[in-house]
Amino acid sequence: MSSLFADHLSAVLWAGALLGLGYGMIAQWSRFCLLRGLVHRWQQNDGRRLRAFALAMAVALIASQGLAWYSGIDLQRTPYHPNGLPVIALILGGLLFGYGMTLANACGARSLVLLGTGNLRSLLVLLVLGISAYMAMSGVLAGFRLWLEDLYRLSLPATDLTVLTSPLGLDPPTGRLVIASLLSLVLLVWVVSSQALRSSPRDWLGGLVIGLMVAAGWWITGVLGADDFDPVRLASLTFVAPIGDGLQYLMLSTGTSLRFGVSVVAGVVIGSLLMALLTREFRWQSFNGPDHTGRAITGGIMMGVGGILSVGCTLGQGLSGFSTLAISSVLVLAGIVGGARLAVRVSGPDTP
Numbered sequence: 001m002s003s004l005f006a007d008h009l010s011a012v013l014w015a016g017a018l019l020g021l022g023y024g025m026i027a028q029w030s031r032f033c034l035l036r037g038l039v040h041r042w043q044q045n046d047g048r049r050l051r052a053f054a055l056a057m058a059v060a061l062i063a064s065q066g067l068a069w070y071s072g073i074d075l076q077r078t079p080y081h082p083n084g085l086p087v088i089a090l091i092l093g094g095l096l097f098g099y100g101m102t103l104a105n106a107c108g109a110r111s112l113v114l115l116g117t118g119n120l121r122s123l124l125v126l127l128v129l130g131i132s133a134y135m136a137m138s139g140v141l142a143g144f145r146l147w148l149e150d151l152y153r154l155s156l157p158a159t160d161l162t163v164l165t166s167p168l169g170l171d172p173p174t175g176r177l178v179i180a181s182l183l184s185l186v187l188l189v190w191v192v193s194s195q196a197l198r199s200s201p202r203d204w205l206g207g208l209v210i211g212l213m214v215a216a217g218w219w220i221t222g223v224l225g226a227d228d229f230d231p232v233r234l235a236s237l238t239f240v241a242p243i244g245d246g247l248q249y250l251m252l253s254t255g256t257s258l259r260f261g262v263s264v265v266a267g268v269v270i271g272s273l274l275m276a277l278l279t280r281e282f283r284w285q286s287f288n289g290p291d292h293t294g295r296a297i298t299g300g301i302m303m304g305v306g307g308i309l310s311v312g313c314t315l316g317q318g319l320s321g322f323s324t325l326a327i328s329s330v331l332v333l334a335g336i337v338g339g340a341r342l343a344v345r346v347s348g349p350d351t352p
Helices: 008-030 034-044 048-071 087-104 108-116 120-138 142-151 172-192 201-224 241-255 260-278 290-309 316-323 327-346
Strands: 084-086 153-155
Touching: 008 108, 008 201, 008 260, 034 048, 034 087, 034 327, 048 172, 048 201, 048 316, 084 087, 084 142, 084 327, 087 108, 087 142, 087 290, 087 327, 108 120, 108 260, 120 142, 120 241, 120 290, 142 290, 201 260, 201 316, 241 260, 241 290, 316 327
Parallel strands: none
Antiparallel strands: 084 153
């Protein structure tokens, strides 16, 4: 380690950039996207991309729980496990994020990938999302966020799904093993039951690799970034606060330090750009008119604020948080799907 990097922080940053690079390339190649999966299922009865996302959930859960058992990483130390569950803030945040990503035609992660292909619409979405996220984290909306979080907090015996197994007398580690096994089995059975997905390597391979990347994120920050005096904050793939952090770093790099999430964000854009160039899919794209622009701006605001309220996005809560068996992730993912469904019915998907 010491022969390759100056310290463990440098190792984490470089590894994060490589993780983002890999994600950008595979997500661009496979078109991995929860929103597209939902819209295709609802409007075209095509569930391949939705099942690909479910495959990523199952793989992320199995790999992350296996990593935690083997390495001793405590996945309960992540932001997805608050002591008092801010139920209203989580569900409302999920609804806002789901509605916003439908208006903007992409979540934060997908917008980063699209930016690498020359999509200027995504650039505007990302700028608005990042600014809105910081407004909710520490800006003019921070007071409102804190009020919502304190409006109702649910106290439970555990912050993860072991609340379902503790009445059976199972200790937390055993409970996590049982629940992770059952959930992953259910998801995998549903995934492999689709002939359409089995015959589409682009979809199932994308879901498989991205699921493994979630566990890789935990390994980078939890094992590679472990240090007795200056440990790296435990994190994996998530793209709301890191987009805001990235904008801040671009403006204040001489006065702030580079973080794991920012290096991942940069890697995603570069990886997507490389894949788009290799496959000759890079082309400049812009808006069709004022209405299109307005949807993108509104969607970016809703995703930025909603993503901070819900402590994550489609990947942050839907994959990374879910891989820790967090109760908050179940609530947020339900909210995101509900918000997207409502947006499709009220406004229709943005398909310029």
